Amino acid sequence: MDGTAPGEAAAAAPGTEAAGGGARRRRSGLRRLAVLVLVLLLLCFPPWWTLFAGGAGWPFPVFLAGTVVLAGWMVSFPFLMIAGHGPRRSDRAARIADTSLGVIWVLFTWSVLGGVADLALAGFDVGGTGRARTVAVVVAAVSAGLLGWGHHEAMRVPRVRRLDVHVPRLGGGLDGTRVVVLADTHYGPIDRAHWSARVAEAVNALDADVVVHAGDIADGTPAQRREQSAPLGTIRSRLAKVYVTGNHEYGGEAQGWLDRMAELGWEPLHNRHVVVERGGDALVLAGVDDVTAEHSGLAGHRANLAGALAGADPADPVLLVAHQPKYVPQAAAAGIDLQVSGHTHGGQIWPFNFLVRIDQPVVRGLSRHGERTQLYTSRGTGFWGPPFRVFAPSEITLLTLRSGAGPAAG
Incomplete structure (x- = not known):
């Protein structure tokens, strides 16, 4: 026996159970946070790599600006979503969060396709040293065009x-x-x-x-x-x-x-x-x-x-x-x-x-x-x-x- 009286054990049990429940909630919260960070990284990495980091050779200020913008979106997006779609229901925050998510989704899609095209062109030794920059420009132009057209389609009757x-x-x-x-x-x-x-x-x-x-x-x-x-x-x-x-x-x-x-x-x-x-x-x-x-x-x-x-x-x-x-x-x-x-x-x-x-x-x-x-x-x-x-x-x-x-x- 461990020397703990039955009454003491009974009294300690609720506290132990509460502590265990709190630990489970913390672990669950950490898992959700880890999943969120992983999803945001997966969404942002292809645009960052294709547009700024994958051999395009942009001047450092361009590379830095692109990196800061994407990193800033990753950090701010969860807070904007909570403010816009949580209990506060801030329409302004929701507009920013929703619009930026659409932009990132289109950039993600076409950056992945651009990355595949870049690999295919490299396999056939097409494009030379400027190929990555050309792909980045095309991806940016296609994404911008689709976002402009897509917004018109969403807002029209x-x-x-x-x-x-x-x-x-x-x-x-x-x-x-x-x-x-x-x-x-x-x-x-x-x-x-x-x-x-x-x-x-x-x-x-x-x-x-x-x-x-x-x-x-x-x-x-x-x-x-x-x-x-x-x-x-x-x-x-x-x-x-x-x-x-x-x-x-x-x-x-x-x-x-x-x-x-x-x-x-x-x-x-x-x-x-x-x-x-x-x-x-x-x-x-x-x-x-x-x-x-x-x-x-x-x-x-x-x-x-x-x-x-x-x-x-x-x-x-x-x-x-x-x-x-x-x-x-x-x-x-x-x-x-x-x-x-x-x-x-x-x-x-x-x-x-x-x-x-x-x-x-x-x-x-x-x-x-x-x-x-x-x-x-x-x-x-x-x-x-x-x-x-x-x-x-x-x-x-x-x-x-x-x-x-x-x-x-x-």
Whole structure:
């Protein structure tokens, strides 16, 4: 025996447990910090090497300035992200953090490609002593051009993408139903109230029967983004305007956004459905909460397809709105006719689309899943975070529903 009385051991145990918990939290925090530093180093090393250090032979002041700028970004970026997207929600800090992250991502991508090109040219003994400098200049020029063009694409009113979707169970009275899809407007730190008004005008010009917002309205609370979201209240439709939550609503008062959309005249499909009719035929418009909702801690928030379809006539075709494409296995199992989703942004900044594909079954467009279910994945109407879209243009989608089988979805 060690001489410690049972009472002393019992009294010491809570303190020992607390100390152990504190040590685990410190280790966890250190691991997260190490991962963050590693990611930032991986993002910054290729631009630093390709543009400044890899044999380009720039004068020392140029090398020093490039090194200081990249090192300064690495140090400041975590603090800007916390200030911009943490409890303080400083829009100015968020704008700087998000924009700089987009710049670094593009520089990283094209610096890696430039480095590969440099190695290939060296293997063929092409370019001589000035090759590295030429590669650095080309990488910088391509990156700057893509960032300028990508910013224009992100800030412009999206082009309209038109597509006929054949729904075999759709009755003839609803043949030609025009469904306009918005998704991922992401009203945020950059004030886009004017852009939002122009999007609403573009939607109204399409003379929609049904308008769908497939989630991720904003980054922030309804109060913060009230002016930017206000134009959604001017959107018109003949039969219905429906909305479901996206994952970003669960970082900014999801129930508040459901209430805000109802205030603006939209029908929030919070695990429920509405039925629209024309010419004696009916279409069920159902919606489910985002798949992340069950982890939000909000009572009654989770993706509940059975609840959304409760009371619907099983003979009627169903258009399901679910924010993330990866909900489609549940939709297919339930015999849904058409699922409409967003979330992916089409990748937003190439080649991020390849990473999105790891998490989602589809990145964009119309696809078929099982015998009955089709999925349309929008590239999104706005943008998230970095105000750039590179090889992933935004869209307002006009789906014209056709009765009958038609051509198979790809």
